[in-house]
Amino acid sequence: MSVKRKVRVAVAPSLSECVISRTEPGADGSVAQSATYDHQGRLSGQASIEAAAIAAAALLKLAAANGNQYRAAAEHIIDALAARHLAAHGGLRDGCYEQRNGLATSNELIWGDYFLLEALLALDGVIRPGTL
Numbered sequence: 493m494s495v496k497r498k499v500r501v502a503v504a505p506s507l508s509e510c511v512i513s514r515t516e517p518g519a520d521g522s523v524a525q526s527a528t529y530d531h532q533g534r535l536s537g538q539a540s541i542e543a544a545a546i547a548a549a550a551l552l553k554l555a556a557a558n559g560n561q562y563r564a565a566a567e568h569i570i571d572a573l574a575a576r577h578l579a580a581h582g583g584l585r586d587g588c589y590e591q592r593n594g595l596a597t598s599n600e601l602i603w604g605d606y607f608l609l610e611a612l613l614a615l616d617g618v619i620r621p622g623t624l
Contacts, residue, residue, distance in 0.1 A: 542587045542604030549611040556622035
């Protein structure tokens, strides 16, 4: 096994567990990381809706290689996003670009929409997440 492959096999499970634990739906069904940080590493506390979509897409990539626990976690995240943060046209609302300076603090952000779409297409079998 190559060194690169050994690192991926060793690191992916621990990183994915961190992602799963940080994107658990709250009591109200919303998805937000338990702690979010700004670009300088300071705690901001703002929910990261688009990060949850990115995490779901990444978990589906891991699921393609490592099993169904990651798929179940991705489905859980996507269900919560759809229940609480989906706009009528299908995009994710409530995304936050930059909390500290008050820039786009409750908006639709294109990267959240993209990763939600990627995750949904992967779940439906339209695309193979391991090839993205």
